[in-house]
Amino acid sequence: MTKQASNPQTLEWQAMSRDHHLAPFSDFKQLAESGPRVITKADGVYLWDSEGNKILDGMAGLWCVAIGYGRDELADAASKQMKELPFYNLFFQTAHPPVLELAKTLAEIAPAGMSHVFFTGSGSEGNDTMLRMVRHYWAIKGQPQKKVIISRINGYHGSTVAGASLGGMKFMHEQGDLPIPGIEHIAQPYWFGEGGDMSPDEFGIWAADQLEQKILEVGEENVAAFIAEPIQGAGGVIVPPDSYWPRIREILAKYDILFVADEVICGFGRTGEWFGSDYYGLKPDLMTIAKGLTSGYIPMGGLIVRDSVVEVLNQGGDFNHGFTYSGHPVAAAVALENIRILREEKIIERVKAETAPYLQQRLRELADHPLVGEVRGVGMLGAIELVKNKATRERYPSESGAGMICRGHCFDNGLIMRAVGDTMIISPPLVISKAEIDELVGKARECLDLTAAELAG
Numbered sequence: 404m405t406k407q408a409s410n411p412q413t414l415e416w417q418a419m420s421r422d423h424h425l426a427p428f429s430d431f432k433q434l435a436e437s438g439p440r441v442i443t444k445a446d447g448v449y450l451w452d453s454e455g456n457k458i459l460d461g462m463a464g465l466w467c468v469a470i471g472y473g474r475d476e477l478a479d480a481a482s483k484q485m486k487e488l489p490f491y492n493l494f495f496q497t498a499h500p501p502v503l504e505l506a507k508t509l510a511e512i513a514p515a516g517m518s519h520v521f522f523t524g525s526g527s528e529g530n531d532t533m534l535r536m537v538r539h540y541w542a543i544k545g546q547p548q549k550k551v552i553i554s555r556i557n558g559y560h561g562s563t564v565a566g567a568s569l570g571g572m573k574f575m576h577e578q579g580d581l582p583i584p585g586i587e588h589i590a591q592p593y594w595f596g597e598g599g600d601m602s603p604d605e606f607g608i609w610a611a612d613q614l615e616q617k618i619l620e621v622g623e624e625n626v627a628a629f630i631a632e633p634i635q636g637a638g639g640v641i642v643p644p645d646s647y648w649p650r651i652r653e654i655l656a657k658y659d660i661l662f663v664a665d666e667v668i669c670g671f672g673r674t675g676e677w678f679g680s681d682y683y684g685l686k687p688d689l690m691t692i693a694k695g696l697t698s699g700y701i702p703m704g705g706l707i708v709r710d711s712v713v714e715v716l717n718q719g720g721d722f723n724h725g726f727t728y729s730g731h732p733v734a735a736a737v738a739l740e741n742i743r744i745l746r747e748e749k750i751i752e753r754v755k756a757e758t759a760p761y762l763q764q765r766l767r768e769l770a771d772h773p774l775v776g777e778v779r780g781v782g783m784l785g786a787i788e789l790v791k792n793k794a795t796r797e798r799y800p801s802e803s804g805a806g807m808i809c810r811g812h813c814f815d816n817g818l819i820m821r822a823v824g825d826t827m828i829i830s831p832p833l834v835i836s837k838a839e840i841d842e843l844v845g846k847a848r849e850c851l852d853l854t855a856a857e858l859a860g
């Protein structure tokens with residue numbers, strides 16, 4: 404953390420971190436030296452750290468706390484289920500009520516024709532399951548050579564071996580000899596960073612056409628599926644140009660391959676619709692879900708599968724795949740309660756009609772800031788591009804660390820915004836109010852001023 408801790412309890416926790424904890428996506432040595440910021444409690448859209456600082460959580464945890472913190476109903480649902488049946492597995496022809504009720508509920512909110520669910524413990528496990536399931540699907544159809552999965556550079560699909568391989572993060576591939584064979588990456592529809600002199604729509608067509616080129620290069624007879632996030636999250640909230648998804652839809656209609664929408668971030672209302680696929684009118688064969696499924700109160704993920712795919716899988720005998728905690732009863736009970744709240748409190752309707760338009764309008768006011776090259780977003784997702792030159796989209800040299808400087812100022816001033824390179828991103832809880840949006844945008848502007856001053860000095 405940037406400020407030295409003063410609470411002795413914080414220092415004690417930081418020593419435990421240094422002496423015993425290996426944190427995900429962290430530089431272990433550097434974290435041992437600086438010590439983590441210790442988050443101790445939360446309510447609504449706010450977090451408190453062990454130093455007593457109140458922080459507006461502009462990232463909903465890690466994109467997941469859709470209904471906000473502090474909802475006792477979820478704790479009560481977990482407690483009740485733990486007392487009744489804390490665990491039973493779904494292997495070997497058994498089931499329990501929460502998983503069945505959750506599968507039925509998900510079928511109600513999923514796009515038409517997607518009425519079956521395979522549960523996992525996380526989004527990464529969902530994508531691992533997807534890889535095995537789509538290859539199994541083609542093998543049942545007598546085409547076992549249809550194995551290749553096409554995904555996108557800078558996409559994020561998790562951190563297991565298959566998840567990280569499907570993802571297009573170079574810094575992840577560099578560790579552990581990834582990607583595994585049979586995965587091909589194409590360009591991402593990131594106009595601001597990579598569109599050059601093309602208009603956004605020209606670039607969107609170009610980026611979509613990379614899919615067709617890759618299918619032709621690999622051979623349609625060898626391609627199992629194309630996987631993509633409707634809007635790339637961890638890659639930097641990359642909202643594709645308007646031309647992109649319609650062109651992808653045309654290409655998918657021409658070739659006999661499956662389409663997998665990774666809805667781990669976009670699902671459960673983040674775009675103002677239940678799924679990103681609804682927002683863009685996509686017709687996925689499989690959808691990976693996690694994060695907002697339980698609002699992050701407990702781990703759970705899964706795959707929602709189209710009926711036509713299930714019909715083929717039904718011909719294939721055993722699917723030799725599953726996790727001890729597939730469809731865990733406590734997680735399922737929490738997910739059911741989370742979805743009940745999303746529905747009954749009309750949270751997604753309010754996002755779409757009121758708070759998302761307001762957030763997007765207020766965020767775009769930041770575009771006049773000298774440091775800001777672009778503001779974009781959809782629903783409760785937003786990105787602010789930091790640049791040296793607004794007209795040319797020229798960046799600060801990477802050693803300036805503009806994004807990390809801005810992130811630090813945000814943290815110190817009570818706002819969590821994440822930095823992906825020099826792209827500042829937000830994904831607040833869906834329940835954020837207009838007044839809280841005002842606070843978020845006001846703080847963001849202050850932090851941009853502080854960042855500009857530091858970069859100039």
Ligand SMILES: *Cc1c(COP(=O)(O)O)cnc(C)c1O
Nearest residue numbers: 525526527559560561667668693
């Ligand atoms: C977070 C994420 C995942 C991985 O989910 P985990 O629960 O962290 O395994 C997969 N896909 C997308 C789009 C994500 O944002």
